[in-house]
Amino acid sequence: MKRQVVFGIDIGGTNIKSGIVDNEGTILHADNTPTDAQAGRDSLIGKLYAIAGRYKELAAAEGWEPRGMGVATAGYVNAREGRIGYATSNLPGWTGVPLRDNMSRETGLPVALVNDAHAFAIGEAWIGTGKPLEGFLCVTLGTGVGGSWVTKHGGTYFGRDGYAGGYGHIVIRHGGQPCNCGLSGCWEQYASVRALMRQAAEAGLDESATGGSAKKLFELAREGHETALGVIDRYAEYVALGMTNLIHILNPESIVVGGAITAQGDFLFDRIRGKVKEQIMPAYDPVRIVAAALGEQAGLAGAAKLAWQAADGR
Numbered sequence: 001m002k003r004q005v006v007f008g009i010d011i012g013g014t015n016i017k018s019g020i021v022d023n024e025g026t027i028l029h030a031d032n033t034p035t036d037a038q039a040g041r042d043s044l045i046g047k048l049y050a051i052a053g054r055y056k057e058l059a060a061a062e063g064w065e066p067r068g069m070g071v072a073t074a075g076y077v078n079a080r081e082g083r084i085g086y087a088t089s090n091l092p093g094w095t096g097v098p099l100r101d102n103m104s105r106e107t108g109l110p111v112a113l114v115n116d117a118h119a120f121a122i123g124e125a126w127i128g129t130g131k132p133l134e135g136f137l138c139v140t141l142g143t144g145v146g147g148s149w150v151t152k153h154g155g156t157y158f159g160r161d162g163y164a165g166g167y168g169h170i171v172i173r174h175g176g177q178p179c180n181c182g183l184s185g186c187w188e189q190y191a192s193v194r195a196l197m198r199q200a201a202e203a204g205l206d207e208s209a210t211g212g213s214a215k216k217l218f219e220l221a222r223e224g225h226e227t228a229l230g231v232i233d234r235y236a237e238y239v240a241l242g243m244t245n246l247i248h249i250l251n252p253e254s255i256v257v258g259g260a261i262t263a264q265g266d267f268l269f270d271r272i273r274g275k276v277k278e279q280i281m282p283a284y285d286p287v288r289i290v291a292a293a294l295g296e297q298a299g300l301a302g303a304a305k306l307a308w309q310a311a312d313g314r
């Protein structure tokens with residue numbers, strides 16, 4: 001019998017991660033393609049078609065049978081209608097694209113379309129940190145802040161349209177920093193990596209000190225640079241504040257945190273854990289706060305998992 005596979009694609013503002021995945025979650029082949037988002041919608045759709053076409057050829061050459069395709073994308077995905085409900089200027093022209101039907105028509109495969117934060121959580125639940133857990137809260141700290149709530153039975157809470165998980169827009173400071181959503185004081189404006197670098201600049205550590213890199217800022221803090229340490233402590237407090245709100249709403253056993261910043265490990269996480277412990281009502285304690293395991297491949301793994309569900313008609 002032919003080995004059955006699905007194609008997973010994860011579209012970010014900078015890179016498209018893609019892969020061919022079997023039904024155990026083994027990534028048999030993976031690629032990284034620049035999104036080149038500013039080239040616009042048609043260019044991006046063309047890239048997705050090219051990846052799908054290449055994967056069909058590769059599968060044929062290997063004797064694999066493609067069963068479906070999962071596409072995760074940045075932006076707000078209308079899961080019922082299979083289109084992009086809203087995307088920011090990170091993906092110009094992406095709002096409204098009926099991507100599920102486009103991809104299905106192009107490839108002849110069943111296609112699942114999902115928001116990237118949900119895909120991240122589904123990937124972690126399938127083959128990552130979330131696998132042994134009985135449900136968890138997933139939080140992603142990147143250019144934006146988002147996440148997903150994975151219930152005890154492995155289901156993901158999508159909300160009415162698929163827009164659940166906009167955690168970055170919890171308001172943590174009345175009249176605070178203006179946000180691209182139209183509100184002010186959103187968690188994203190304090191807990192994203194972009195926000196961290198703004199906080200560093202406000203404290204006097206501008207680009208000449210950090211090169212605009214969070215990694216460099218952490219290096220300074222680890223060397224005992226007092227201003228850098230203060231910035232990291234404050235940032236951890238902001239991250240913890242949003243988590244505290246979510247813990248009081250959802251009462252999770254664990255929080256799985258994604259984003260490149262998780263590479264900072266316990267140096268950052270112990271600070272967040274300490275602040276969360278101080279802030280939450282004792283009845284909600286303990287909550288494990290841990291880094292995601294899959295890194296960059298969680299999104300494509302989650303997209304692949306949904307592709308399997310689409311292929312099996314679920």
Ligand SMILES: [Zn+2]
Pocket residue numbers: 168169179180181182183186188
């Ligand atoms: Zn906002």
